[in-house]
Amino acid sequence: xxxxxxxxxxxxxxxxQQVTLSCSPISGHRSVSxxxxxxxxxxxxxxxxxxxxxxxxxxxPGRFSGRQFSNSRxxxxxxxxxxxxxxxYLCASSLGPPGLETQYFGPGTRLLVL
Amino acid sequence: GQNIDQPTEMTATEGAIVQINCTYQTSGFNGLFWYxxxxxxxxxxxxxxxxxxLEEKGRFSSFLSRSKGYSYLLLKELQMKDSASYLCAVNxxxxxxxxxxxxxxxxx
Numbered sequence: 670x671x672x673x674x675x676x677x678x679x680x681x682x683x684x685x686q687q688v689t690l691s692c693s694p695i696s697g698h699r700s701v702s703x704x705x706x707x708x709x710x711x712x713x714x715x716x717x718x719x720x721x722x723x724x725x726x727x728x729x730p731g732r733f734s735g736r737q738f739s740n741s742r743x744x745x746x747x748x749x750x751x752x753x754x755x756x757x758y759l760c761a762s763s764l765g766p767p768g769l770e771t772q773y774f775g776p777g778t779r780l781l782v783l
Numbered sequence: 784g785q786n787i788d789q790p791t792e793m794t795a796t797e798g799a800i801v802q803i804n805c806t807y808q809t810s811g812f813n814g815l816f817w818y819x820x821x822x823x824x825x826x827x828x829x830x831x832x833x834x835x836x837l838e839e840k841g842r843f844s845s846f847l848s849r850s851k852g853y854s855y856l857l858l859k860e861l862q863m864k865d866s867a868s869y870l871c872a873v874n875x876x877x878x879x880x881x882x883x884x885x886x887x888x889x890x891x
Contacts, residue, residue, distance in 0.1 A: 673825075702878070702879070704881075710883075711870075711881055711882065711883035711884055712826075712870065712872075712881035712884075713881075714878050714879060714880065714881075717877075717878060724877070725876075725877060725878045727878070759825060759826070766877045767874065767877060767878055767879050768813050768814055768816075768874025768875075768877050768878070768879060769813065769814070769874070769877070771816075771828050771831065772816075772828070772879065773828070774818075774825035774826045774827070775825055776824070776825050777825055
């Protein structure tokens, strides 16, 4: 069974631009969570989607948004990029709610904002 | 809110044992996970504890005490490939809150 895939793997943007990242979960997994990982802050939860509905949200500004499609694929969008948004963005999928079911992580998208 | 603490770095010798502690204070608790993350790679699942006690899985064991808000990951018979970051994560109201991670370096 294929693992979680994320595209693109690397991205360079400039301040003020917007970016869309994509995540395809493991087949059959309906829950997709997004995390931001930076050396200083570690892994920070962004949001979680299940059956196209956002069920949980972390403490990030409204510039960070996401959505999930009927095939469980998910996208996250960051508008008006800031230098501090440079990070590794990880997507994780699970059969059910995170914490009750094991989450499997994708390889991540490394975003650099100049 | 949540507060999850684990040591930043640990160093040990090949073949030795290392214990990584994790303490947490969260508004909700529905289980604790340990993940391993090699440099430049995605985190991979190691263990899950929801009840007090020890869970053993090969060379890796994880312990949980809910009353103390404490867990540890025990790595036995260390191998060079165990050099990685180890992340403690708490299921806090059905979202995972992660500690900053413990970087373990295994020396020959």
